[in-house]
Amino acid sequence: MFSLFFALKNLNKNLASVSWVGDVYKRTDLYRLIDIDPLGLGPERVGELVRAAARLGFDGLNITHPCKQTVIEHLDGLSEDAALLGAVNTVVFGADGRAIGHNTDWSGFARSFARGLPDAPTGEIVLLGAGGAGAAVAHALLTVGADRLTLADTDPARAAGLAGTLATRFGAARVRTVAPGGLPAAVGGADGLVHATPTGMAAHPGLPLPVELLRTGLWVAEVVYRPLETPLLAAARAAGCRTLDGGGMAVFQAADAFRLFTGREPDATRMLADLADL
Numbered sequence: 001m002f003s004l005f006f007a008l009k010n011l012n013k014n015l016a017s018v019s020w021v022g023d024v025y026k027r028t029d030l031y032r033l034i035d036i037d038p039l040g041l042g043p044e045r046v047g048e049l050v051r052a053a054a055r056l057g058f059d060g061l062n063i064t065h066p067c068k069q070t071v072i073e074h075l076d077g078l079s080e081d082a083a084l085l086g087a088v089n090t091v092v093f094g095a096d097g098r099a100i101g102h103n104t105d106w107s108g109f110a111r112s113f114a115r116g117l118p119d120a121p122t123g124e125i126v127l128l129g130a131g132g133a134g135a136a137v138a139h140a141l142l143t144v145g146a147d148r149l150t151l152a153d154t155d156p157a158r159a160a161g162l163a164g165t166l167a168t169r170f171g172a173a174r175v176r177t178v179a180p181g182g183l184p185a186a187v188g189g190a191d192g193l194v195h196a197t198p199t200g201m202a203a204h205p206g207l208p209l210p211v212e213l214l215r216t217g218l219w220v221a222e223v224v225y226r227p228l229e230t231p232l233l234a235a236a237r238a239a240g241c242r243t244l245d246g247g248g249m250a251v252f253q254a255a256d257a258f259r260l261f262t263g264r265e266p267d268a269t270r271m272l273a274d275l276a277d278l
């Protein structure tokens with residue numbers, strides 16, 4: 001779903017019908033879904049929505065696919081991480097009226113990883129999928145100290161593009177790419193695997209890699225969170241892998257955005273439980 005979320009406080013609305021994210025807001029807060037598809041708007045029109053949200057008194061927006069890059073030219077500034085990633089998932093309107101873009105996708109994955117796989121070895125990690133989620137995961141893993149990432153994508157140009165950006169930021173020795181044919185050797189020598197393609201969602205059923213590559217001793221982290229239990233996670237657990245689902249990244253990116261909007265600390269544990277109940 002292509003969507004924008006508007007966050008507005010000080011409105012006396014009952015949030016019972018609002019999504020699970022809304023449930024963590026006070027009853028005086030409003031978290032509203034704006035879907036650009038029914039509005040007949042393409043991602044290039046996101047600037048109009050940013051200006052409208054500011055004019056209507058919203059405190060900020062969460063930005064989702066496919067607007068995370070197109071929104072940037074309509075903002076007044078970027079956080080350091082958003083600038084490095086070239087992607088924005090959170091916009092905060094300051095008291096001075098300036099719209100500042102942030103990226104909490106990467107910090108969301110980093111917090112989820114630290115919580116769910118706290119002592120996982122990070123010497124060699126294979127990252128499957130070099131799109132938007134893959135870029136955030138790569139930034140997170142290299143920021144928290146992973147020694148080396150191997151990027152694999154069915155679109156080699158995407159893997160090469162992300163590897164080039166990461167090499168500039170973190171050093172060429174810490175990033176490499178592998179063609180699909182090289183995946184067995186790469187996974188065979190890895191401590192962990194992060195899956196960041198849409199495979200496993202209802203529209204993209206199946207496994208993103210041959211099940212034979214999963215083995216005891218390899219940890220497997222998923223970014224897909226709809227469903228929370230993907231075929232990859234089930235196969236990985238059956239093969240003896242430690243696993244991390246995509247729900248933590250979804251919750252912690254929302255929690256970090258909530259803090260930016262409101263200055264308050266959300267109850268991430270409750271958010272995780274609510275997500276599991278959906």
Ligand code: NAD
Nearest residue numbers: 129131132133134153154155158197198208223246249250
């Ligand atoms: P995207 O389209 O930007 O990137 C996906 C990439 O995967 C593409 O480069 C594509 O070529 C590649 N790919 C597809 N199938 C592959 C395969 N079998 N092997 C290797 N590469 C393959 O998509 P995205 O925005 O990065 O989203 C990917 C998934 O991440 C989606 O399911 C999305 O819902 C999820 N996501 C989760 C969170 C979260 O908070 N948990 C956040 C963002 C995105």
